[in-house]
Amino acid sequence: MDNLLKISKQNQKRAWDIIRETQIIEAWESFGAQVNLVGSLKTGLLMNNLDIDFHIYSDNFSITDSFAAIAQIAQNPRIKRVEYRNQLETEELCVEWHAWYLDNDDKLWQIDMIHILKESPYAGWFEKVADRINAVLIPEYKHAILVIKNDIPPGEKVMGIEIYQAVIQQGIRNYTDFEQWKKTQPEKGIIDWMP
Numbered sequence: 001m002d003n004l005l006k007i008s009k010q011n012q013k014r015a016w017d018i019i020r021e022t023q024i025i026e027a028w029e030s031f032g033a034q035v036n037l038v039g040s041l042k043t044g045l046l047m048n049n050l051d052i053d054f055h056i057y058s059d060n061f062s063i064t065d066s067f068a069a070i071a072q073i074a075q076n077p078r079i080k081r082v083e084y085r086n087q088l089e090t091e092e093l094c095v096e097w098h099a100w101y102l103d104n105d106d107k108l109w110q111i112d113m114i115h116i117l118k119e120s121p122y123a124g125w126f127e128k129v130a131d132r133i134n135a136v137l138i139p140e141y142k143h144a145i146l147v148i149k150n151d152i153p154p155g156e157k158v159m160g161i162e163i164y165q166a167v168i169q170q171g172i173r174n175y176t177d178f179e180q181w182k183k184t185q186p187e188k189g190i191i192d193w194m195p
Contacts, residue, residue, distance in 0.1 A: 004146040018101055018109060019052065019113050020036045022079065027072040031065040033115070035056045038126040043133045045142070046123050048147035049160075050111040055126060058117055066095050066115045092190070093120035122190070129194045131186070133164055136195045144173045151175035158182075165193045 019025065028035045039053030040046040058065065063086075076080050080100050085096040097113040116123050144167045152158050152175065165182050166172035 002144070004150055007044065007150075008047055008146055008154060010151075011050065012041060012044065014103065015041050015050075015052050015109070016048060018103065020099065021077045022073055022111075024054065024073055024111065026115075027069045028054075028056050030063075030072070031058070032060070032184060033065075033069070036127050037039050038110075038130050039114040042130040043137065043160075043164075045137075045145050045149070046066070047131075047146055048152065049158075050107055053112045053126075054114070056113055056115045058115070059118075059122065061117050063095060063114070064095070070097050070113075071100070072128065073099060080108070081120075084179065088117070091120075092122060094122070102107070125192070129161070132195045135169075136168060141167050147173070148175045148178050161191045161193060163195070165191070168195045169193070 002156070025035045034057045036055045036057070037053070038053065038055050070082060070084075073079060077079055079099050080102050081100045083096075084138045085098075087096055094114050094116040097115065099111040099113070101109040101111055103109060131173040145163055148163050148167070149158075149160075160180060163178065163183070166178050170181060172178050172181055
């Protein structure tokens with residue numbers, strides 16, 4: 001367990017270094033946006049899936065400003081790729097930005113920046129989910145979550161929320177049992193579970 005905690009803490013430290021270096025928060029705030037950290041970095045459960053997640057809100061939503069903030073971030077030479085998805089016509093009411101940052105160890109970090117309209121049913125939702133996870137995260141849960149995250153085969157995509165639900169709600173404690181449990185779950189886009 002000590003080794004998993006060490007890896008998680010190293011990844012969290014590196015993630016914060018990347019956030020400072022790329023000036024992500026400052027870039028968005030320069031256009032009047034509010035930037036909220038969500039996901040595994042917020043919950044202290046960052047493991048092998050090197051990702052950083054932000055939800056971003058603007059009083060006066062503007063795609064032009066959204067592109068301008070990303071243009072500032074993309075000036076960092078370690079940002080190797082940026083992807084844009086317009087979800088404004090979906091129930092999500094957002095613009096998705098995904099950037100890939102190559103660190104000094106040649107590890108690729110994915111930075112998700114979801115620019116959300118305040119009318120979206122998901123506005124503030126994932127911030128609440130992260131707060132609830134943090135509120136119930138006892139050492140036994142944290143250990144199980146890090147074990148499962150560490151055992152995910154390279155290249156396999158698993159949403160962190162699925163792991164948190166399996167561990168906290170269902171008592172799952174290892175990757176094999178998690179795999180079996182996941183097979184019984186309906187395929188969903190956005191999982192709205194909260195502890």
